Amino acid sequence: MSNNLLKGKRGIIFGALDEQSIAWKVAEKCVEQGAAITLTNAPVAMRFGKINELGEKLNAKIIPADATNMEDLENLFTTSMEALGGKIDFVLHSIGMSMNVRKNRHYTDLNHEWMLKTMDISGISFHRVMQTAMKLDAMQEGGSVLALSYIAAQRVFPDYNEMAEAKSLLESIGRSFGYHFGVKKNVRVNTISQSPTYTTAGSGVKGFKEFFEYADKMSPLGNASADSCADYCVVMFSDLTRMVTMQNLFHDGGFSSMGMSPAVIGLDEA
Ligand SMILES: NC(=O)c1ccc[n+]([C@@H]2O[C@H](COP(=O)([O-])OP(=O)(O)OC[C@H]3O[C@@H](n4cnc5c(N)ncnc54)[C@H](O)[C@@H]3O)[C@@H](O)[C@H]2O)c1
Numbered sequence: 001m002s003n004n005l006l007k008g009k010r011g012i013i014f015g016a017l018d019e020q021s022i023a024w025k026v027a028e029k030c031v032e033q034g035a036a037i038t039l040t041n042a043p044v045a046m047r048f049g050k051i052n053e054l055g056e057k058l059n060a061k062i063i064p065a066d067a068t069n070m071e072d073l074e075n076l077f078t079t080s081m082e083a084l085g086g087k088i089d090f091v092l093h094s095i096g097m098s099m100n101v102r103k104n105r106h107y108t109d110l111n112h113e114w115m116l117k118t119m120d121i122s123g124i125s126f127h128r129v130m131q132t133a134m135k136l137d138a139m140q141e142g143g144s145v146l147a148l149s150y151i152a153a154q155r156v157f158p159d160y161n162e163m164a165e166a167k168s169l170l171e172s173i174g175r176s177f178g179y180h181f182g183v184k185k186n187v188r189v190n191t192i193s194q195s196p197t198y199t200t201a202g203s204g205v206k207g208f209k210e211f212f213e214y215a216d217k218m219s220p221l222g223n224a225s226a227d228s229c230a231d232y233c234v235v236m237f238s239d240l241t242r243m244v245t246m247q248n249l250f251h252d253g254g255f256s257s258m259g260m261s262p263a264v265i266g267l268d269e270a
Pocket of ligand 1: 016017018021022045065068093094097148193195196198201
């Protein structure tokens with residue numbers, strides 16, 4: 001159902017790899033709500049992902065960009081403004097990658113070259129994206145920028161490994177850049193801290209299935225799905241949230257406020 005919450009708005013969506021990707025759902029819902037968008041992902045993801053399918057379905061131009069490459073990002077914003085016919089109203093950063101996680105390196109035995117790459121792809125790229133947008137004056141007044149995060153930025157989840165540091169960095173960049181973007185361009189910047197979700201990036205984390213089930217029991221509303229995350233993103237891109245900025249917003253069915261859940265230890269609900 002569409003309420004046309006994003007009617008006439010132009011957006012850039014990073015990170016749609018396949019139909020499980022959170023960004024995939026966000027792209028679909030944004031278009032359903034009246035937005036025109038471009039899609040982007042790392043050049044390598046063009047080969048093994050399904051982004052072309054999504055581009056055709058949503059009539060969205062696909063512009064490859066490695067989020068750690070400033071020339072790619074400049075081209076992305078310039079080409080998006082041309083394709084969409086004006087400045088950009090919203091951006092979704094939905095990017096995460098860690099070689100140490102992929103290769104199962106233990107947190108106490110990390111490859112630090114890979115760790116630096118993780119920080120660049122999963123954290124600093126958020127700064128790169130916003131710096132590019134600001135330099136090119138590509139964001140519309142009152143625009144909205146979002147990145148997806150995870151609660152391991154605040155609490156210890158041992159198997160999340162170095163991605164915990166990447167998410168802390170990401171959220172901090174959201175706050176710091178949010179100040180500058182707010183003052184200069186009236187643009188809001190927030191991060192959404194999402195429940196564990198079955199996607200390529202999510203299920204790459206060791207013990208994901210057990211952890212997913214634990215979080216589901218811990219949360220009074222259960223885990224938030226990718227679909228509901230997309231709904232939340234739409235609201236954050238809409239004019240209904242004009243005064244929300246520099247926040248890390250939990251979208252987790254209540255998980256972040258829980259101490260103990262009877263469901264987890266096999267007791268009846270209170
Ligand atoms: N799945 C979860 O459990 C969960 C929970 C909380 C937050 N998140 C976050 O949501 C975001 C999206 O992840 P997802 O779960 O949809 O998985 P996903 O694997 O579908 O998406 C990750 C995306 O990052 C892209 N990417 C990797 N390196 C890149 C680069 N150099 N340049 C540009 N793009 C690059 C990948 O191609 C992929 O499209 C990530 O930031 C992730 O950390 C996921």
